Amino acid sequence: MASTYVAGGDVEYGRYGNPTWAAFEAALGDLEGGRALAFSSGLAAVSTVLDLVGHGCKVVAPRHAYNGSVLQLADLEARGRITAELVDVADTAAVTKACAGASLVWIESPTNPALEVADIPEIVAAAHEAGAHVVVDNTFATPLLQQPLGMDVDIVVHSATKFIAGHSDVLLGAIVTGDSELHDVLKKRRDMIGAVPGTFETWLALRGLRTLHVRMDRAQANAQELVRRLSAHPAVAEVRYPGFGAVISVVLDQGALAADLLTHKTTLWVHATSLGGVESTFERRRRWKSEPATIPDGLVRMSVGIEDVDDLWDDLAVALDQLAPQRPV
Numbered sequence: 001m002a003s004t005y006v007a008g009g010d011v012e013y014g015r016y017g018n019p020t021w022a023a024f025e026a027a028l029g030d031l032e033g034g035r036a037l038a039f040s041s042g043l044a045a046v047s048t049v050l051d052l053v054g055h056g057c058k059v060v061a062p063r064h065a066y067n068g069s070v071l072q073l074a075d076l077e078a079r080g081r082i083t084a085e086l087v088d089v090a091d092t093a094a095v096t097k098a099c100a101g102a103s104l105v106w107i108e109s110p111t112n113p114a115l116e117v118a119d120i121p122e123i124v125a126a127a128h129e130a131g132a133h134v135v136v137d138n139t140f141a142t143p144l145l146q147q148p149l150g151m152d153v154d155i156v157v158h159s160a161t162k163f164i165a166g167h168s169d170v171l172l173g174a175i176v177t178g179d180s181e182l183h184d185v186l187k188k189r190r191d192m193i194g195a196v197p198g199t200f201e202t203w204l205a206l207r208g209l210r211t212l213h214v215r216m217d218r219a220q221a222n223a224q225e226l227v228r229r230l231s232a233h234p235a236v237a238e239v240r241y242p243g244f245g246a247v248i249s250v251v252l253d254q255g256a257l258a259a260d261l262l263t264h265k266t267t268l269w270v271h272a273t274s275l276g277g278v279e280s281t282f283e284r285r286r287r288w289k290s291e292p293a294t295i296p297d298g299l300v301r302m303s304v305g306i307e308d309v310d311d312l313w314d315d316l317a318v319a320l321d322q323l324a325p326q327r328p329v
């Protein structure tokens, strides 16, 4: 917990480095297969990467990427810094076509909250052909379920706030790259901007990382079982799940009102934004004015935790049954 160090050692000042950051970065770097840098939040990491894009250059990004990332792109575009082309990241032909003339291709897969999956290797090939760098926001999959650097992606970004820290008590971000030149550039920018994490937060995230595999196993198994049960419920019009991970999006038959009723009628499921904690949380995403209108009004994003799956289902079923009273036995 030091802001300064005895002069003449490896680190002089707390903005340039910290042994706890180094331990966290070594662990995350190992998992992703590159070198990691910790940041004060996921969005601080996103902003540091977008800051590398040259004046007037083009960025391709998913229209349903994390809202905060899309808002940063829109802000940079409004100020004349970059041009952004938003694409359906699951439409590989559209993404590869958009790569022409781009300097950065931003991928999020699965996307938050639409849960679309990108064909990362195909997009990487087209982007590199066009001379663009590729970034993957790997927050939803975590390095346990997807390792983008192994698919030739240049940079991985994380909101470690979510599954990596895993207990809804920390804000933290990370950037991982296999390119040491890029690593040095990013480290220099972190030094300069000061978007550095707290020592205690980083220590908590490192502690969280130690149970990531156990938490993810359980949360994913819970999610897969809930997908089966939700798909059979008459109040649910659509279940979106990429087949892996612990986030499900459901679209309710009766739209926003039903979604709001559901999120207020449970006792175990907590109505809250964010995701990736040990406790199950959910929210209707369009309650945020900034969420695009292409996300259905009645879409509820569910972050499945590690509780008993029958407890989770019973709690949901009581609420869902009230939305569909004529449910066949």
Ligand SMILES: *Cc1c(COP(=O)(O)O)cnc(C)c1O
Residues within 6 Å of the ligand: 041, 042, 043, 044, 066, 068, 069, 108, 112, 137, 139, 140, 158, 159, 160, 161, 162, 171, 172, 173
């Ligand atoms: C939450 C989130 C972010 C932003 O991270 P913060 O730690 O909240 O700043 C970025 N990308 C994705 C996919 C997220 O879910």
